[in-house]
Amino acid sequence: MSRIASTARIHPMAIVEDGATIGENVTIGPFCTIGRDVVLKDDVEVVSNAVVTGKTEIGKGCRIFPMAVIGGLSQSLHEAGEDSTLTIGDNCTMREGVTINMGTVGGGGRTVIGNDCLFLANSHVAHDCILGNGIVMSNNVMLAGHVKVDDRAILGGGSAVHQFNRIGRNAFIGGLTAVNYDVIPYGMLNGNPGILAGLNIVGMTRAGIDRATIHRVRKAFKQIFEGEGNIRNNAAAIRDEYVDCREVIEILDFIAADSDRAISSPFRGKA
Known part of the structure; x- marks a missing residue:
């Protein structure tokens, strides 16, 4: 009834x-x-x-x-x-x-x-x-x-996300982007295949994250994706340096978590 x-x-x-x-x-x-x-x-x-x-x-x-x-x-x-x-x-x-x-x-x-x-x-x-x-x-x-999408992520028109992928909090996916791998919190992904183009600075600012913190997250981003080791090892190696930065620790936890998919990077998918 x-x-x-x-x-x-x-x-x-x-x-x-x-x-x-x-x-x-x-x-x-x-x-x-x-x-x-x-x-x-x-x-x-x-x-x-x-x-x-x-x-x-x-x-x-x-x-x-x-x-x-x-x-x-x-x-x-x-x-x-x-x-x-x-x-x-x-x-x-x-x-x-x-x-x-x-x-x-x-x-x-x-x-x-x-x-x-x-x-x-x-x-x-x-x-x-x-x-x-x-x-x-x-x-x-x-x-x-x-697919798992965390808070305040924005996905641009016509983008497509592969099964079992994760998209982190405050990430930005550009229009027509193919999301083949996990996207870190605050990450910005563009292209087909999707390439991690950097951080979603506009989204971070709108979320109330201060300038000094954004600079620290940028530094951590370079250490993770431009370091000599692989992404997971680089992320683990810098954890102690950022124990007082919630945003960086969120990214490190996202990378360390179990997942069916690899992590999107500035280089993955490039020839």
Whole structure:
């Protein structure tokens, strides 16, 4: 049986399947379809001609625009209709044609998106992706399965991210970039194949990181990627020098963590 708040506004030409949970002040426009296992929390707006399906929970204040399909089955070749979920946090916006898939059993069974994320037209989040808060995915960005994107990362239009990749906090991915390997926090990646072009200084400044700290991060970046050893050994060797710099330690921890992918660098992919 559906649980529909008395303040919800549902257009008579929308379909809300029996079993859905619709919160206070939710607006559902014409020609929308809301599945039986969907939860729309308070103040959600589904504009028109959108589908929200599967075991999907949409957080407070989210907006879903026409032709978006949120909570569809994964596009994995191994998809067999197993039990899986999609959870989206508060105040996210999904513009026209956005597709976000549920998880798969093989990947943990869940796709998770944080708060305050913006998905521009025709961007895609595949199965088992884990996204943080304040992420911007521009038009036509494509995330393959099992991708992890940390807080405040920005992905430029038409960029494509290989499965199992990680993108660190405050990273910037340029338009049309092919993300084949992990991108460090505060990194800036451009090109096809993607080359680590330096640090996202603009993003760091907007995040309130002071000039002196940015200079220290720049110094660490050179030590890691221009040193004589390999990236992981260089990163480990400088840890003691930066124990008082949270931003550098964040980069070092990211490099040291287990991953299915290598680390993007200024040289990887060059002839």
